[in-house]
Amino acid sequence: MNGLRRHGARIAITFLPVLFALLHAADVWRWPLLAHLDQFIYDARLRATMPGTLDPRIVIVDIDEASLEQFGQWPWSRDKLARLTNELMGRQQAAVLGFDVLFAEPDASSGLPVLRQLAAGPWRNDPKFGAEIERLAPSLDHDASFAKALAGRRVVLGYYLTQTGEPRAKGVLPKPVLPLEALPAARDLATRWNGFGANMAQLAAAAPEAGFFNVVLDPNEDGVVRSVPLIARYEGGAAQSGYYESLALAVHRVLKGGAPSLVPVLAPPGPRAGAPVLEALVLGSTRSSLRIPVDASGGMLVPFRGRGGPFGGSFRYVSAARLLDGSLAAGELQGKAVLIGATAPGLQDLRATPVDAVFPGVEVHANIISGLLDRRLFAVPDYAAGYECATLLLAGLLLAFGLTLLSVPRAVLLAVFTAVGLAALNTWLYLAAGLVLPLAAALAMVPLAFALNMSWGYFVEARASRNLATLFGTYVPPPLVDEMRADPRRYSMHAQSKELTVLFCDMRGFTRMSEQMAPAELQAFLNAFFSRLARIISEHRGTVDKYMGDCVMAFWGAPVDTADHATLTVEAAIHMAAVVQEINQSHRASGRPEISVGIGINTGLMSVGDMGSAERRSYTVVGDAVNLASRLEGLSGYYGVEIVASAATRDASPCYLWQELDLVRVKGKARAVHIFTPLSRARNAAQGKDEALERWGLTLAAYRAQEWRRAQELLAPLLAADPKKVLYRLYAERLASLSLQPENPDWDGATRFESK
Structure with missing residues (x-):
């Protein structure tokens, strides 16, 4: 206890980094550097633990440069897309087809609208021309062809949501998966939009299943896609308002055989929040239901499998050209979940991710579907801040007292073991339970606390110790x-x-x-x-x-x-x-x-x-x-x-x-x-010596009582036993001299010495 009081200042200075880290963890005073360090740790750990294997269940049909070179620049006419759809869902027998593509405008590439304008205008007096146009219309109406190819098949279209000052709506939205009332208390915590760009009505009617393909960049402004919203709140007209699902979630639901119920899971409000927080979405209501952890905005961390692109090895890429020219063997994609997307640089569907700086956007959705199928899901739990504060406090107390009381070599070991222990616990929770918990503040706190403690010990306490050694x-x-x-x-x-x-x-x-x-x-x-x-x-x-x-x-x-x-x-x-x-x-x-x-x-x-003169x-x-x-x-x-x-x-x-x-x-x-x-x-004294001392004591008593004869009698055996002992000979001489003198009533038996 005295040691703790003695080192109070050193303990306090060591705890300073802990206090700053706690302020960061409690979101009172955020340090951008620590936030970026947490991102770096997450990205590095994600890359280190990715399976790195091929998922054969999901195939990406790639609108690549070879396809554009062979079949023309994008956008393609809808008759090509109809052929592509028929090839995939018919000859190849894909289980589900998802389009990471938007079809918001009618296809005018066939010239049918122009011909109809001519038939209604300058050529209206020629009934044969109009009749011929209508006879050819089915083959020239590429949208109808595409809609026919979509109809009745397990196809999921894509669309995007927007947030603007003046809401804009284009196309037709699918039905919401949840009404607004499903999250009454947490409505302000989910991603909110007020506009959309969706597919044209003819195609939306043919393929009613659809999902948004919006991605949300990391809020720390590094431009990296780490999570994707699974649901989003749209506040439009009364008939359309509700919560909508992402493209990946929609494809997964269709792949699993239809539309199982989607149930939101709310966590109790935090100490500073006034409403419950969305923490998960549950698909299905049976024992085999899937619980998908999400953040408060409905976002899910993307469980990347490996590097992206056709040569990344995570998913099979098939060029759209091979399907359009029929060079891919029939049934080769049977039972697969197929996503159609683009990797051609000019089509601008490339993202920055923790895995690659240039990553195909369509493969982000593929990774989510793969993670849902494998239940390989990661989550930032609602108690992440509490966990961080608890670990910081415990580790900080251990360091503040341990570093102060231990020797330097042991203090170094304590700091290293503390940092390694925090990292090991954090990594174990990530690997065992998929929990993504903050670590940067703890890793920064340990070396800072160690440096402050050692600096104080060296420059303050050691200086006092060195001064003491110099003095004494x-x-x-x-x-x-x-x-x-x-x-x-x-x-x-x-x-x-x-x-x-x-x-x-x-x-x-x-x-x-x-x-x-x-x-x-x-x-x-x-x-x-x-x-x-x-x-x-x-x-x-x-x-x-x-x-x-x-x-x-x-x-x-x-x-x-x-x-x-x-x-x-x-x-x-x-x-x-x-x-x-x-x-x-x-x-x-x-x-x-x-x-x-x-x-x-x-x-x-x-x-x-310290005594002496000014000079010495x-x-x-x-x-x-x-x-x-x-x-x-x-x-x-x-x-x-x-x-x-x-x-x-x-x-x-x-x-x-x-x-x-x-x-x-x-x-x-x-x-x-x-x-x-x-x-x-x-x-160690011998018994004989004890007897001699006892006799000597009696001799002194008789001497001081001026009983000279008795003192001589008591001294005689001692002197005979040790005749060379100066003490005995000294007293024998004294007694011989004193015995000749009369008794002195003022004598106290003391011997006076006048010299030093």
């Missing part, structure tokens, strides 16, 4: 600096009062050694000696304060709080003394003089921080407790021990076995203090 690196062991870097704000150079433990270590015998060693050799020895001591201090979490000639000063408990600072100090002192013994063994072997150390330790309240400052400790430790270091030689510690240090290190040395009053202090030396850790 020369005083504090590297492990402690690493701990301080975890929360730099907790540490500063400002002075503060804390209970710490301070240690002074002075090397004895330095003068004698300097007399026997060359300066360079002496320098090398001192460097090696103090390096070993500094390493011990560092290993025990101590902070080196300063070096003073042949003395080193260190303290524990700052700048990093250490609860057992006194114990660590005592342990470090014992190790220092052991190092001196190792050095002496080496010196005895090489003939060099031996050295010793005196160590003084005290625990107490002292000031720690250092991170140090000052105070009466520090001065006492310095005085105790000077007493070590007097008592014949290497380590002298105060009672405060003894009390703070109960894990050690201590021997009291004396009650002393050092220079500069009026109050006497008890001093001790550590013998070993309590759990």
Whole structure:
């Protein structure tokens, strides 16, 4: 919890991209770049997952350049179209025929209208001429021929809808598939039109089934056809108003055996919408009914099979010329759904799609029919925005906290795994359920959040950490600096009062050694000696304060709080003394003089921080407790021990076995203090040593009570057991002297030292 509070600013800055992405997902502040990126992802995934196989059920009769070269420029006379229709529905036995072509004007290519005008005008007095014209009329009326070819067959004509300021209507519309009342609440959400260009009445009567072939470009203005409306709302005269179906939907319905019921499915209104939203169209009412997901405008995402055109491999293309000249074998198209369209560039029925920049418009309808037959349908669900917001929020929280608390390598892995996880989930939903869900905002959010987090960590937090390392690196062991870097704000150079433990270590015998060693050799020895001591201090979490000639000063408990600072100090002192013994063994072997150390330790309240003059400052400790430790270091030689510690240090290190040395009053202090030396850790102490310490305690008690004879009696066995121990010989001399003096009622047992 402290870590989270410590990194609050970093977490907040990491969450900024998440907030912007959420605004985009909630449609509060749309970023066109993200919308285009979503289009790019959709297009790339669509191309990568297309079947890429031929659908043999659908054939495209192509009005290609070869057909135009052989049978003349478009539009062809209706007698050619009648021949084409008869060939397809008769000799070839196609299951259904759809025209991606409009027949809005009468065919005047035969000259019949002109002849009739002549018969009614200049030649009206010649009855034979008029009669001959009427005799030839059936063969010259190409519209009638075409209508006759259409009549009674499973043919679907095409038309287009328009939206203009002044509605224009031309031709005859088919019957609507749904009345206006079918979508009463969602009427403003479906594609709306107020005009049309449809087929002439004679042909519409012969082939009543028809569908519009309008396509709608992507609303993000990249000019690419990704979806096609399946139904459209036409608001014309009362008799014609309603919802109309697309050419592809009409062909599919006829192919499936007639006109199954079409039922709209409405989703509940969103948080900002006041009416239900169209989400699907259901064909049929049985268990085999087909549910077609659509968007609010009635549009369906085109399930492209592969590349477009005669060589794309998705559908078979047959040149119209082969059907008109009879070169295609009879029955070769039996049972196929046939669409008549144009790929010739001059006829301008080419579209830009995610699959190809130049894609035949007729093949767009073929892909829809194929997708409906295979039920390979894609949908942008009505909860897409909610899904995007949820994934952004969850991933954003994971990144904001994870990137902040993890190391850099693990943060990189987290960012990569998050991005890959979001993409994998999105792709799985696309492949498994056909759901097209937004991904761009999430993919953009992850690297932005990572970049902001790492930048903040490097330029703000790392700078504070580097400053901290610069300030304390020369005083504090590297492990402690690493701990301080975890929360730099907790540490500063400002002075503060804390209970710490301070240690002074002075090397004895330095003068004698300097007399026997060359300066360079002496320098090398001192460097090696103090390096070993500094390493011990560092290993025990101590902070080196300063070096003073042949003395080193260190303290524990700052700048990093250490609860057992006194114990660590005592342990470090014992190790220092052991190092001196190792050095002496080496010196005895090489003939060099031996050295010793005196160590003084005290625990107490002292000031720690950056102190000194304007020219020279250092991170140090000052105070009466520090001065006492310095005085105790000077007493070590007097008592014949290497380590002298105060009672405060003894009390703070109960894990050690201590021997009291004396009650002393050092220079500069009026109050006497008890001093001790550590013998070993309590759990390693021998039973005999415990008995010796108990006897020593009784000796000190008798000494301070001025019971000189009893004290001598208690001390005698200790001295006999260890005659070389300076402490025992010191007290034996004291007792011998004091026993000759009268009892002093003002004596408190303290030894006064007037020198440092």
